Amino acid sequence: MFGLKLQSAVLVAASVLALVILVAPWPGPVASPGEREVRVRARQYAYTPGVQRVAQGDRVTLVLEAEDVTHGLYLDGYDIDLVAVPGRAGRATFVADRPGRFRLRCSKVCGTLHPFMLGELVVAPNSPFWRAMGLALLAAVATVAFLWAGRRDPAGRTSA
Numbered sequence: 655m656f657g658l659k660l661q662s663a664v665l666v667a668a669s670v671l672a673l674v675i676l677v678a679p680w681p682g683p684v685a686s687p688g689e690r691e692v693r694v695r696a697r698q699y700a701y702t703p704g705v706q707r708v709a710q711g712d713r714v715t716l717v718l719e720a721e722d723v724t725h726g727l728y729l730d731g732y733d734i735d736l737v738a739v740p741g742r743a744g745r746a747t748f749v750a751d752r753p754g755r756f757r758l759r760c761s762k763v764c765g766t767l768h769p770f771m772l773g774e775l776v777v778a779p780n781s782p783f784w785r786a787m788g789l790a791l792l793a794a795v796a797t798v799a800f801l802w803a804g805r806r807d808p809a810g811r812t813s814a
């Protein structure tokens with residue numbers, strides 16, 4: 655009887671924890687991977703916005719718009735190079751499969767301060783991946799706890 659109660663308690667606790675892992679708000683800028691269009695406006699000598707955020711796994715279309723002169727955008731880590739002329743945007747699509755912070759820099763000489771024309775792309779770790787890892791870990795711990803609770807049953811009774 656005691657074992658049964660303990661096993662039920664383990665089951666209830668595991669279910670509650672699983673629910674928490676599944677629905678708890680993810681602390682990050684974006685919730686889940688998907689299609690994402692990232693627009694960057696370029697003018698001497700800055701990108702707007704200066705920092706872009708996507709989620710790991712996102713299929714990102716990077717669009718570069720030049721507002722004054724011809725600008726480029728080289729994305730470190732992903733080896734993407736775009737060129738935009740005023741009125742004609744440059745674009746490239748890629749899968750943001752690596753998390754981290756990646757530097758953007760202008761790849762077309764656009765004036766005296768061209769070397770300082772920088773930006774950043776932040777690829778946030780994928781939340782479904784970490785939720786799945788959390789669930790897998792919970793399942794392992796709950797299984798061990800459930801079996802342990804069953805062994806404590808004085809009557810040797812186990813329930814599945």
Ligand SMILES: [Cu+2]
Pocket residue numbers: 724725726760761762763764765768771
């Ligand atoms: Cu430039």
